Amino acid sequence: MTSTSPLARRASAGRTASVKDVAVAAGVSLGTVSNVLNRPDRVSPATRARVEQAMKDLGFVRNESARQLRAGTSRMLGYVMLDATNPFFTDVAQGMETAAETAGLSLVLCNSRGREGREQHHLELLQQQRVQGLLITPVSPESDVLEALRDRGTPVVIVDRTRDDPSFCTVAVDDVLGGRLAIEHLVDRGHRRVAYIGGPPSLGQVRDRLEGARLAWRDAGLPDEDLLVISTEELVVAEGRRAGERLAGIASSKRPTAAFCANDLLALGLLQHAITAGLRVPHDLAIVGYDDIEFAGAAAVPLTSVRQPRQELGRAAAELVLAEATDPDHEHQQVLFTPELVARASTRA
């Protein structure tokens, strides 16, 4: 029964020092150590110094699990993102982090990669961690897993998606308007045959942007059949290239003179293929993208794109989920941001 000093114990057993160890080392009671940590003013400077020294010596680090268990809640928000490699979502996450930081919380990022199974798994884990709130860009916004979450009492905010259900907070951007802006811009530039490129149609964004495009098209008095719809499998660069092949295959007399893509990744792929195929942009083919990711402005022909306030989107979502977590009689809100067209060389007359 040789009593090893805490220091020695730590070194040998690798166990990490606890408040109790600190208390022993500093020759005070456990409660005093806790006071040093949480209400330093209630401790005399002398003892406080002694305790702090002991903490340093032992390499004491608070155990967040224990705090959390005791507190009943964590100090985290969780965001289940749809695609961590899409710059759009990383920017959204950045905005959330800003808000979380302001509130003294940290943000845990998870990536569903667009798969329901992974999404479900991450939600499970986040709940087990008792996150204060859950932000999610769901694979399927209408899925009932979201209801299950909310019914368990976890504040949930749906990000960059809408849902026909006023019992959820949602934060999104007006995609119908975005579609309008893109087409109005192209019509202004004199285009009378335009392709809309996007898919899969199961995505709300893809549908809404097309709807906006159609509305603007009709408002301009143009015939429906001159707004060609090219459907893609995914919103990725490779699909943009493929759409380019289809466009390039159309006889030039009937080929659209402009394309509006449902996101910038598609637009970049299209741009690349167009140039490879010898089409000049914007002379032979004007291109409008969507999202205005950094690479849009940096493309060799800088892309005209519909900008979404990505960081603000994230910030608003985080603030909303915090409000829901804090304010007991919080009202669910559907926040809709306004997109903005950024004109660049890819549509310059």
Next chain:
Amino acid sequence: MTSTSPLARRASAGRTASVKDVAVAAGVSLGTVSNVLNRPDRVSPATRARVEQAMKDLGFVRNESARQLRAGTSRMLGYVMLDATNPFFTDVAQGMETAAETAGLSLVLCNSRGREGREQHHLELLQQQRVQGLLITPVSPESDVLEALRDRGTPVVIVDRTRDDPSFCTVAVDDVLGGRLAIEHLVDRGHRRVAYIGGPPSLGQVRDRLEGARLAWRDAGLPDEDLLVISTEELVVAEGRRAGERLAGIASSKRPTAAFCANDLLALGLLQHAITAGLRVPHDLAIVGYDDIEFAGAAAVPLTSVRQPRQELGRAAAELVLAEATDPDHEHQQVLFTPELVARASTRA
């Protein structure tokens, strides 16, 4: 002293159900519930069903903090990334996640955004969460905060950086070789005046890639002064454009016929400016990037680039940190991956 049913309690107090609540609801003891959770085979099918039903009714979700407190360790790895908006790092993170998932752990992502303060803060939080291991692409690889971490007993692996110190595991890519590959490729293509674009020189990668470039340049018997070095502030698109301005300002008779950029973001910026300035790529200016991010192949003139095995890098790092966490007499390793040149149109003769 009216005893409210757990169900009612949950609904009213918002408190989330615990194993104890489940036990009461199912009419069994707390230990049995725990057994259902952890050793279902030790419980008779009948009681198990009863307990499972109760869990469902109450919306029971395990409390990870409590488990963790009890277990003494979490089920998480942490990665403090340098720049979450750089596709290179998101791919690395993806590789880590794969490995973590295989080991039944989850990966927490943090973004230092290249700032030491934020890095320090995240490290603090991750330690408080008692992560099993820490992966980090540090702002300063030689910083002593890393030593402090390791001394506290947390396994640490340095990612995409090297450090002159065999007491750390590091996983990186051979940047000297990468620099060599780029220059050899350009020399092969007949270039005899080349610019190296990169900075700040405080970054090891920037230095190493330049060193490799110089070695290859000398091996080819070319004079040092014909390898022009253009220094940048950061490895971002805007700096690439700026470098382009400097290049374009050089009289065409003395201008380098090719540029090797320290990463793809610079290369994309350079490409954009070159085209704007009326330089044809690769005819007037060939360009080689570094990283081979997705947008490199998708650029309007697809970029030749030095590819790094990003996902493998992440996977290896995660496996290493797990080994360090598990195996008591683990030997620190410095893993060095081999880069590979991907030739595309931006250097096509």
Next chain:
DNA sequence: TTGTAGGCGTTATCAA
């Protein structure tokens, strides 16, 4: 097969 008890590290309450 099921139940009981003790403790993980922290915090807050209450008493000294």
Next chain:
DNA sequence: TTGATAACGCCTACAA
């Protein structure tokens, strides 16, 4: 100002 103690939810011996 400081100290003792109970509780958070879970898990695992060990006992019945």
